[in-house]
Amino acid sequence: MIILHDVLTVMWKESREIIAIYGSLKGGIFRYMLIIGIFGIYIPYNIGRGFAENPFYLLMYVWITMIMGVGTVVDSIAGERERHTLETLLASRLSDSTILFGKVLSTVLNGFGMNVILIVLGLTVVNVAFWNGQITLYPMEAFALVLLVSLLINIFFAALGVLVSLRAQTVRQGSEMLLVALIGIAAVPFILFFVIPNDLKKKVLDAIVSTSLTGLEVGAIAVLTIMCLITLYIAMLNFRRDKLILD
């Protein structure tokens, strides 16, 4: 119970800091309302029923909200160090893990939560504005997959952001390091494509082609889950007071 209380306490503070990231709470709330207005109302209204029928838009929203959320973890750790608040936080009774999970969950909630709000609001707008006598829903499998992918991607990038932030003295440095890490991750498939011998490459491609869509989806989810767990575990090992004070 105490651990939960402590994590929620950190999340309480982080959520306020995330909202007020560019200044005041009021300005932050206005920014969120603007994002919700553009992506939750304006774009779905202009696209029409196609917004709900084409899973492409769901995937696009995963990407948009991930971009929005990923910077907050860097601000949350490297930013606290830069603003000299981290040392005071570490001198409190909170344990290393509650501080870490409070920060990670706030970031995840910011990205994933916004994704859920936007796609639910978008669906509502489409149904209200283009009502044809029956409720239009997202394709169920795509909807569930997108939610799961959004959650896992946000967790992975939050944990990656923690690792990067541990080595950054400023938010700017952390953001640059995160960008390099993202480029590195994006380059992995291309590097593998050139490194893997042709016969092995052919076998892999044949296996992918012969696998059902559901099988590919399950495989992608499994890979993402493993990436999340490994990154979180490394973040936990490194998020320690003595390291944070010294770095």
Place this chain on the structure above:
Amino acid sequence: MSEMAIRTVNLTKDFKNVRAVDGLSIEAPAGKVFGFLGPNGSGKTTTIHLLLGLLGPTSGSAEVLGFDTRRQADEIRERSGALLEFPGVYERLSAVDNLEFYGRVWKMSASERKERTKELLTHIGLWERRTETVGKWSRGMKQKLAVARAIYHRPSLVFLDEPTAGFDPVAAATLHDDIASLASREHVTVFLTTHNLAEAEKLCSKIAVINKGKLAAIGRPDELRSKAGGPRLEIIGGGFSDALITSLRAMPEVAEVSQMDGRLVIEVRGDGRTSHLVKLIANSGGEIEEVRKGKASLEEAFLSLVEEAKT
């Protein structure tokens, strides 16, 4: 709890090739203000980090509030408050939210937090500005809020690192009273680091001076002043001839004589009797307007200890 709130034995901390704290052995009594002085880079902040269990010692040990800093750091932090090198306030949040957060951290109830927030912000004169974003405040105001945060949860031990930095003289005087009251009325131990030696002299019952990580001296302020030398005689007036100064310097009980701006300062060794020196000056044609007798100030004691360590 033992009578000593803090006890370190040969506490040592190395960072790669640098020894930041070197065999530090100190005892800070519970319910008193303990001064921890030293020049910049002398190891004060590292010592506080070690005492809070934020860093582990390379060797030696430390016990804070009866808990070992290596094994029971959580217990220490549970019972401590800290204002470290920087105010550490969340500048995007309001004063109320800053205190509210740390109140939640220390598991205070909602009603307790509400009451304590109003009490402290009113006391430091910031209640009217409680909903403003702290980032817009002056350094002194942030520092006041940081001090309030450090004592918000009524800890048994408070670490205050340069608490009056950025304060105006009135605010500093108020804080001095608050610190004294914390120790005397609420029996809180205050571990105070400061460069303001008058502040240390006024507030601390015991002072440790460290230099280059090593303990240079420890004791009551008057004991430290005594270490800087015996009594001092200050004669204000004129007619202090070179012959008089030479004859004073020749006396075995006189350690040093200096003259400037119509003042003759004589450092005295031994039991501190000086009436014969005044008589000598008067008989030698010195025009005496005023005679002051006292000990070296804590600042002089501090400087002499730091100089001593250099040589």
